[in-house]
Amino acid sequence: MTGNNIQLDKNGNLKHFLSIEGINQQLLHTILDYAESFATVDKRPVKKVPLLRGKTIANLFFEPSTRTRTTFELAAKRLSADILNLNISTSATSKGEILSDTLRTLEAMHCDMFVVRHANSGAAHYIASQVAPHISVINAGDGRHEHPTQAMLDMFTIKQHKKDFSKLSIAIVGDILHSRVARSEIHALNTLGVNEVRIIAPHTLIPKEIENLGVHVYHDMNSGLKDVDVVVMLRLQRERMRGALLPSENEYFKRYGLTNQRLKHAKRDAIVMHPGPINRGVEIDSAVADGENSVILQQVSHGIAIRMAIMAMAMGQINKNENKEKKE
Amino acid sequence: MVKKIDINTLIENMAENIRSHCNTKGYKNPLMIGIQRGGVWVATQLHQKLKLEDSLGELNIAFYRDDFSKIGMHPEVKPSKLSTNPDDRHIILVDDVLHTGRTIRAAMNEIFDYGRPASISLAILIKRSGRELPIHADIIGKTITLKAGEHAKLSGPEPLALEIMKSG
Numbered sequence: 001m002t003g004n005n006i007q008l009d010k011n012g013n014l015k016h017f018l019s020i021e022g023i024n025q026q027l028l029h030t031i032l033d034y035a036e037s038f039a040t041v042d043k044r045p046v047k048k049v050p051l052l053r054g055k056t057i058a059n060l061f062f063e064p065s066t067r068t069r070t071t072f073e074l075a076a077k078r079l080s081a082d083i084l085n086l087n088i089s090t091s092a093t094s095k096g097e098i099l100s101d102t103l104r105t106l107e108a109m110h111c112d113m114f115v116v117r118h119a120n121s122g123a124a125h126y127i128a129s130q131v132a133p134h135i136s137v138i139n140a141g142d143g144r145h146e147h148p149t150q151a152m153l154d155m156f157t158i159k160q161h162k163k164d165f166s167k168l169s170i171a172i173v174g175d176i177l178h179s180r181v182a183r184s185e186i187h188a189l190n191t192l193g194v195n196e197v198r199i200i201a202p203h204t205l206i207p208k209e210i211e212n213l214g215v216h217v218y219h220d221m222n223s224g225l226k227d228v229d230v231v232v233m234l235r236l237q238r239e240r241m242r243g244a245l246l247p248s249e250n251e252y253f254k255r256y257g258l259t260n261q262r263l264k265h266a267k268r269d270a271i272v273m274h275p276g277p278i279n280r281g282v283e284i285d286s287a288v289a290d291g292e293n294s295v296i297l298q299q300v301s302h303g304i305a306i307r308m309a310i311m312a313m314a315m316g317q318i319n320k321n322e323n324k325e326k327k328e
Numbered sequence: 329m330v331k332k333i334d335i336n337t338l339i340e341n342m343a344e345n346i347r348s349h350c351n352t353k354g355y356k357n358p359l360m361i362g363i364q365r366g367g368v369w370v371a372t373q374l375h376q377k378l379k380l381e382d383s384l385g386e387l388n389i390a391f392y393r394d395d396f397s398k399i400g401m402h403p404e405v406k407p408s409k410l411s412t413n414p415d416d417r418h419i420i421l422v423d424d425v426l427h428t429g430r431t432i433r434a435a436m437n438e439i440f441d442y443g444r445p446a447s448i449s450l451a452i453l454i455k456r457s458g459r460e461l462p463i464h465a466d467i468i469g470k471t472i473t474l475k476a477g478e479h480a481k482l483s484g485p486e487p488l489a490l491e492i493m494k495s496g
Contacts, residue, residue, distance in 0.1 A: 034401065037405045037407040041391075044441055045441070049392065050391070050437070316396055317400050319400060
């Protein structure tokens with residue numbers, strides 16, 4: 001089963017974290033359990049544990065990002081690792097260096113982990129297949145493919161508020177077509193066995209054959225939000241407006257913007273999530289974003305704990321396997 | 329399984345010894361912290377018998393272990409719970425078995441990330457051979473001698489029972 005899955009070692013343990021697809025329920029629960037412990041670290045006077053002391057982690061961002069990069073950076077620092085931030089878009093590759101040379105260079109600097117964000121789907125998988133065996137690769141978002149750590153921090157946030165996944169109905173609203181978050185989210189929710197995943201979006205922003213992922217499609221907010229426990233709003237990428245997929249921001253807000261009025265269709269204790277950065281007045285009304293159902297800022301804190309858990313698991317596993325090999 | 333040791337009396341005696349240890353040293357209102365899991369089981373009983381004011385602290389030392397680079401993440405990680413600030417407090421650190429001393433080293437490192445205690449005393453249910461670090465216990469339930477290949481394991485939390493097992 002695990003033989004072809006580059007993310008796992010031969011015993012099914014996490015080595016790279018590249019996509020939710022291919023990771024079983026038990027492993028997802030292990031990540032969530034560890035994150036629970038790591039979440040206590042930033043409530044202490046010394047917000048640091050010595051687990052990854054002496055390890056070097058490189059943030060390889062081929063695509064700009066503030067939030068994700070910063071939380072990976074904080075997660076690494078709270079594990080006592082040293083972290084390098086490389087903005088590759090403005091660096092070596094623009095001078096003509098090819099990717100494999102960039103990787104070899106970083107390996108020569110004795111890095112132990114690469115956190116990769118790239119505009120091309122599959123970039124993190126490709127890099128994981130190219131790196132030396134002692135290096136672990138974490139996907140921080142690749143093209144339209146997956147953003148697995150975002151999905152896990154959302155699962156963690158849901159678990160904090162709702163406990164039992166099996167009873168939940170969850171609506172994901174917005175640009176599903178271009179969203180790697182949505183894809184990872186759907187895989188994670190299905191693997192964790194939620195009752196129902198709904199997606200709500202205009203026809204133009206829904207990928208073909210999405211139903212194959214086991215979701216229910218709605219084009220109308222009020223019916224799609226009816227009695228859901230969790231609402232996941234996606235950011236509307238402004239550049240999509242130019243591609244004639246949408247008439248205007250105003251029009252989009254009128255039909256798909258989340259307002260308190262619309263939120264009334266969801267359960268009273270429904271939580272509202274958003275991966276950020278939020279476009280106020282485009283996909284979400286300020287009153288909702290700052291309202292009592294919103295857990296958007298909690299998601300940011302949870303992002304640090306979940307990334308600590310994933311980094312520690314992957315790095316610990318590689319250490320363990322290396323040690324075993326040395327002994328043999 | 330080689331033999332069982334009944335430990336209720338041991339814990340009774342430990343409570344008495346902790347009381348006199350604190351009296352001799354002049355420790356008022358000590359703060360008790362147990363190391364998960366076995367240490368917490370023992371500490372829970374001691375805490376009750378001593379009627380301590382502050383709630384029992386629970387430490388999970390998984391993030392402070394020195395064997396992370398050898399064995400990776402420990403399979404069982406529950407969050408540490410230390411609701412009382414250890415700054416300037418006299419700490420009674422409790423564990424079930426004192427063996428290599430590495431767990432105690434890790435626990436002390438973790439405590440110092442919560443604050444700077446006035447002192448730490450170590451209370452141990454079972455002291456066995458095999459120390460690898462200069463760590464000794466202040467209060468000891470029982471000292472046992474193990475043959476090669478034997479190890480001591482506490483099961484619990486209710487009832488607490490100590491078993492001497494042949495390893496492997």
